[in-house]
Structure formats: structure tokens, C-alpha cells
Amino acid sequence: MRFFIQTFFPRFSRYRLNAILIADLLNVRYLSGFTGTNGLILITKKQKFFFTDSRYTEQAKQEVKGFALVRSDRDLFNTILKILPPKKLRRLGFAAGATAYAQYLRLQKGLPGVTLVPMTEDPAEWRIIKTKIEIEKVAKALAINKLAWAEIRPQIKPGAKEIDIARKLECALLKHGAERIGFDTIVASGWRGALPHGKASDKKIRAGELVTIDFGGVYQGYHADETVTIGVGKLTPKQKMIWQIVYDAQLYAMEKVRPGVKCSDIDKAARDYIAKQGYGKYFGHALGHGVGLEVHERPVLSPTSKDILAAGMVFTIEPGIYLPGWGGARLEEVFVCNKNGPHQLTQIDKKLFL
Numbered sequence: 584m585r586f587f588i589q590t591f592f593p594r595f596s597r598y599r600l601n602a603i604l605i606a607d608l609l610n611v612r613y614l615s616g617f618t619g620t621n622g623l624i625l626i627t628k629k630q631k632f633f634f635t636d637s638r639y640t641e642q643a644k645q646e647v648k649g650f651a652l653v654r655s656d657r658d659l660f661n662t663i664l665k666i667l668p669p670k671k672l673r674r675l676g677f678a679a680g681a682t683a684y685a686q687y688l689r690l691q692k693g694l695p696g697v698t699l700v701p702m703t704e705d706p707a708e709w710r711i712i713k714t715k716i717e718i719e720k721v722a723k724a725l726a727i728n729k730l731a732w733a734e735i736r737p738q739i740k741p742g743a744k745e746i747d748i749a750r751k752l753e754c755a756l757l758k759h760g761a762e763r764i765g766f767d768t769i770v771a772s773g774w775r776g777a778l779p780h781g782k783a784s785d786k787k788i789r790a791g792e793l794v795t796i797d798f799g800g801v802y803q804g805y806h807a808d809e810t811v812t813i814g815v816g817k818l819t820p821k822q823k824m825i826w827q828i829v830y831d832a833q834l835y836a837m838e839k840v841r842p843g844v845k846c847s848d849i850d851k852a853a854r855d856y857i858a859k860q861g862y863g864k865y866f867g868h869a870l871g872h873g874v875g876l877e878v879h880e881r882p883v884l885s886p887t888s889k890d891i892l893a894a895g896m897v898f899t900i901e902p903g904i905y906l907p908g909w910g911g912a913r914l915e916e917v918f919v920c921n922k923n924g925p926h927q928l929t930q931i932d933k934k935l936f937l
Contacts, residue, residue, distance in 0.1 A: 660693025669696030724807035731755035749783035761800025769797035776910035790816035810915030
């Protein structure tokens with residue numbers, strides 16, 4: 584209840600609201616525990632309502648606690664008006680940053696007579712600090728990553744197709760407990776390593792190549808996100824050097840992690856080091872991002888980020904170097920910021936595979 588008071592109650596006076604509507608399913612899940620695909624939360628100063636249709640009523644009874652459960656038809660907005668007619672609702676706040684225009688039009692049509700008031704605060708801020716239980720779920724997802732990787736690692740060898748490695752890795756994630764795959768698995772070998780989002784192709788891995796693999800499953804709604812760059816066969820001095828620069832850049836960034844530090848400063852530590860080695864223009868993406876119910880969420884570690892680290896934030900550090908026509912390397916670890924610095928949640932020892 585304290586979370587609702589601190590998060591939503593100031594907005595009642597700021598926006599002169601009678602109620603606040605939460606429609607984005609990720610935020611609905613975060614606030615209520617509901618895992619279905621049709622649910623709304625309505626918050627007034629006195630009550631918290633959860634709306635869903637007959638398909639999910641029994642599920643909601645099991646998952647949703649602390650809300651008045653309202654069974655609805657599939658058009659949940661019509662039922663809202665039965666609970667709170669326009670004369671009582673009058674001004675309804677909604678999270679502007681989590682509402683698509685099409686959904687806004689549905690709100691207008693479904694709630695006649697109600698003034699819709701966009702709340703401009705970023706709704707991702709609600710989830711930016713992770714609870715102990717959330718951190719444990721991310722850690723479990725990453726433990727599944729480690730098990731899947733151990734199973735597939737011996738099969739990454741000359742002649743194997745990138746797409747076959749990706750499929751086997753995804754099957755292994757599911758076998759070891761992931762509920763689903765979190766995103767398209769990246770397997771980028773040789774020259775394709777220059778593609779930061781090089782989704783697995785039919786290319787065959789060759790001896791003497793670096794192979795970048797970015798993968799992760801989902802455990803109880805929470806994502807794993809991890810990147811390994813390994814060498815297959817004998818590598819050249821340049822390949823080893825590029826890998827080492829990326830590895831060292833990650834260490835420089837880790838040294839900056841502690842509560843109160845600007846996320847842009849953490850990005851700068853890695854970016855400046857890569858630039859000093861002569862490869863600054865070949866590292867174009869942000870250094871990292873938050874991980875949770877979404878694979879990419881707040882905080883953002885980038886040169887323009889306004890986020891400030893705080894204890895309980897879970898995020899990646901993933902520097903990379905991408906040389907067009909040649910290849911590249913990226914290493915990605917997931918950390919939680921503790922009061923004294925970073926605690927690493929990823930478990931695969933990247934150094935073993937150079």
C-alpha cells in the first residue's frame with residue numbers, strides 16, 4: 584500500500600484527478616501480479632479496482648491481491664463506467680508514456696463524458712528499483728542461461744550454422760526452465776560480428792572466427808540478457824586485442840558503479856577507454872540498459888542518459904567494437920547496484936572462451 588500512496592496519491596492533486604487508470608499490461612502485472620492478457624487497474628483515493636473478463640476471473644482470484652476484483656465483459660471500459668459513472672469519474676489520469684494513440688482513442692470512445700488527463704511522468708520509473716524477489720527472478724533466468732550455454736558450447740565449431748546454434752540454444756533454455764525466449768537470439772560469426780543485432784543466419788561458422796552470441800530466456804516474467812564473444816580455432820593478434828579492449832572497457836565501467844553515480848558517467852568510462860585505444864567510432868550503441876519485465880527498460884546507460892544509479896537497479900554493461908567487413912566483439916553482463924557497488928548476476932565466465 585505504501586508504494587501506491589507514494590507513487591499515485593501525489594498525482595491526484597497535481598492533475599486534479601478523481602481516478603487513475605493503468606492499462607499497459609506490463610505495469611498491470613507489476614502492480615497486481617496478473618499474468619493474463621486482458622486486465623485494467625483503476626485507482627481512486629479510497630479503492631483499488633482490478634477489471635478482467637470471464638476468461639481470467641479465476642486466474643485473477645489466484646494472482647491478484649489487495650484489489651477489488653470486478654468481472655467484466657471483454658470491453659473493460661464499459662464496466663468502468665458502471666462502477667464509476669462520468670459524474671463521479673470526471674477526470675481520469677492515464678500514463679501517457681505507456682499508452683499508444685490507438686489505445687487513447689479506445690479510451691475516448693469507451694469512456695464518454697470523462698476528461699482524460701495524460702500523466703507525463705515516465706511509467707518505467709515505477710519499475711526502476713527492483714525488489715529482492717524481482718532480483719532473484721532475474722538471477723534465476725541468468726542461471727538458466729548458464730545451464731543452456733554449458734550444453735550448447737561444445738557445438739559451436741567450424742561447419743555449424745549460426746541458425747542451428749541459435750535454435751539449439753533456445754531449446755536448451757526452454758529445457759532448463761525458461762518459460763519462453765526473451766528476444767531473437769543473435770549469433771554473428773566472422774564478418775557478421777560487425778552487426779550489433781546480427782540475428783542468426785544460414786552462415787556457417789569457420790575456423791579462426793570470433794562468434795558473438797546474445798541470448799536469454801524469461802523466468803516468471805523476468806528476462807535474462809547476456810552476450811558472449813568466443814574464438815573458434817586459432818585467433819589472430821588483432822582479434823585477441825579487440826576482445827581484450829572490450830573486456831577491459833567493461834571493467835572500467837564496473838569500477839564506476841555505485842549509488843548516486845550518473846549513468847552517463849558509467850557509459851563514459853567504457854567509451855573513453857575504447858576511444859583511447861583508437862576504436863571510439865566503432866562503438867555506437869549505449870553501454871547498457873535495465874533488465875526486468877522488459878528486456879530493455881530503465882535505467883539507461885548512455886552518453887545522454889539522465890538516470891542516476893540507485894541501490895536495487897538491475898542493468899547490463901555491454902561494450903562492443905564493430906568493424907565493418909571484419910567483425911567485432913561484445914561482452915554483456917547483468918549487475919544489480921548494491922549500496923557498496925555492483926553485484927554481478929550473470930554466471931558465465933566470458934574469459935574462458937577466448
